[in-house]
Amino acid sequence: MAVQISPSILSADFANLAAELERIRDADWVHVDVMDQHFVPNLTLGLPVVERLVQVSPLPVDVHLMIEDADRWAPGYAETGASSVTFHAEAAQAPIRLARELRARGARAGLALRPATPVEPYLDLLDEIDMLLVMTVEPGFGGQSFLDAMLPKIATVRRVIDDRGLDVWVQVDGGISADTVARAADAGANVMVAGSAVYGSQDAGARIAELRDLATRHRH
Ligand code: DX5
Numbered sequence: 001m002a003v004q005i006s007p008s009i010l011s012a013d014f015a016n017l018a019a020e021l022e023r024i025r026d027a028d029w030v031h032v033d034v035m036d037q038h039f040v041p042n043l044t045l046g047l048p049v050v051e052r053l054v055q056v057s058p059l060p061v062d063v064h065l066m067i068e069d070a071d072r073w074a075p076g077y078a079e080t081g082a083s084s085v086t087f088h089a090e091a092a093q094a095p096i097r098l099a100r101e102l103r104a105r106g107a108r109a110g111l112a113l114r115p116a117t118p119v120e121p122y123l124d125l126l127d128e129i130d131m132l133l134v135m136t137v138e139p140g141f142g143g144q145s146f147l148d149a150m151l152p153k154i155a156t157v158r159r160v161i162d163d164r165g166l167d168v169w170v171q172v173d174g175g176i177s178a179d180t181v182a183r184a185a186d187a188g189a190n191v192m193v194a195g196s197a198v199y200g201s202q203d204a205g206a207r208i209a210e211l212r213d214l215a216t217r218h219r220h
């Protein structure tokens with residue numbers, strides 16, 4: 001599967017989202033960070049904004065839920081027509097049931113792990129999900145530094161996915177830039193989220209191309 005680039009609008013101009021979507025036309029997805037000020041110490045946007053983004057976005061929407069009680073709230077995001085909905089393992093009581101609910105609503109189901117959450121307890125769930133998100137910063141804010149300590153976790157999940165012949169994507173989110181994307185790709189990630197690196201660039205399209213090229217050349 002080709003490398004995919006999913007720019008995060010967390011670093012976009014929230015007063016000009018339609019124009020900000022245009023800047024990332026060359027990407028594969030738009031990554032939308034939903035934060036509830038409980039699961040993480042930041043508050044962003046919720047269901048009405050995601051509904052509208054799904055309607056107007058030229059790219060499929062990749063929702064990253066950083067919210068408590070995912071079992072209760074995540075299915076509603078799948079009902080917006082978002083193509084991918086990722087919830088945090090730490091915020092779900094019944095991750096298998098929830099993943100099935102997301103898929104039943106037509107979304108790809110993603111499972112996210114905070115940096116301190118080991119992947120081993122979740123390896124048996126890989127059959128039930130479409131993507132595993134390895135957070136490479138503490139969730140909550142853009143612009144933080146990539147945590148190299150997450151590289152072994154990426155490598156572990158990639159090895160298990162390949163050994164079992166599964167088609168589960170491995171996403172990385174946090175601190176992805178031209179300096180770090182190759183390491184993430186080498187370890188086995190194939191979906192790259194980048195917020196500040198893309199939106200902080202004068203030429204977002206060129207930055208997306210650069211990230212794609214680096215990741216493809218270092219693809220596991
Ligand atoms: C952080 C969010 C990320 C954020 C990444 O909790 O989940 O998607 O936008 O931002 P950068 O790429 O700047 O680290």
Ligand code: ZN
Pocket residue numbers: 008031032033064173193
């Ligand atoms: Zn995110």
